[in-house]
Amino acid sequence: MSIPPGESAPNVSTGELNARYDKFVVDLLGVIAYGELSAFERLSSDARYSPTLHDRAALGRMAVTEFEHFDVVRARLAEMNMDVELAMRPFQPSIDSFHDRTRPADWYESLMKAYVVDAISGDFYRAISEFLDQKTREVINAVQTNDESGALLQDRLKKMLADDPRLASRLALWGRRLVGEALTQAQRVGTEHSFLRGLMIEDELPAARNEVSTLLAQLTKNHSRRMSQLGLTA
Template identity: 65%
Template structure:
């Protein structure tokens, strides 16, 4: 069942629970908004280094989608009476550092980063959104790469690996590094949000640890499946 500010607990006043919930949602939307803005900038830059115009169009289209996601997050924050820039600012250093640590060396690594990181990020926020109110859940659900774009990206990677089998070991290693960094990033963001503990008047650190474990396990399993689709080991 979704948690909303309209479900007070006997031990916590309705006003306190409402404020706690709203702060969590603003914090969450701010982190998503800055992540989407950063993804737009990164994909747009990576697209300019593509070996062909058709390849450039794939990442270019993904970049446009990411900017649309950013605008949707900002619109939701404004509906809540919040300044999007203020909501995003606590995450700037964390997200920028992540992209600096995972800077691709070439076009091949850029594609793999898009394939791995976008999927993990989207699944992470979708898992959290299950606990939120319907309007917020809906806007977060819209922050996903389309099936068409996913199929194009997968096809590009498969073709690339088929044309140069020597890439397999390097990209498998790069994929493992990316998933490690991405899961660490999830833990950092999750720690800042306390993994929904703040939304429940009876929330505990034990409940937070269980939530962390559940989300990370799901993300890891899904990543392994995606790598298998490429014929690579996770």
């Protein structure tokens, strides 16, 4: 469905396609960079409320990893002669608003938010990266939450639920709210910044809308699977 940079399409110049693609990549890296920076801030703040020093150290380590991911994206934007602050700025209001709407009430909800939002973000960016050049794919792959962090969050959530089964209904409800907000956020950002359109010629826009619908359905399915792994209903 994509038109690789440098190839031509009917009634669209090569230069226009390349410029459209480059803007798309800068926008994509900008939203990822601000997402990683926000994750660093969120995890650093949440670590203060950890019930044990072990939990505090674990979240602190995850926060450091998020900032390292931010640096990876910043470096790639610098290679493209783009300032990371300029690339992030258009996405700051919507991402900040998302985090304001999904502010956790306690430690348990903080862990669930990290588990749900990081996983959905990773699914979203991996799906889009299939249509991108190799260097951009490598950057996106490099900033995904690693299996160790995901397993740590899942194990900690399972232990909390085993220790206090009364949490199950509250965290299941919280998880449903998070995935709803996350999918709405993905649609909003995609609409405001024409995500995927940067890869399309005009005749392919209906196909792009179908791709987005399919992607959102897959994100929901993946979320349901992860909730089932916790013993929760999505």
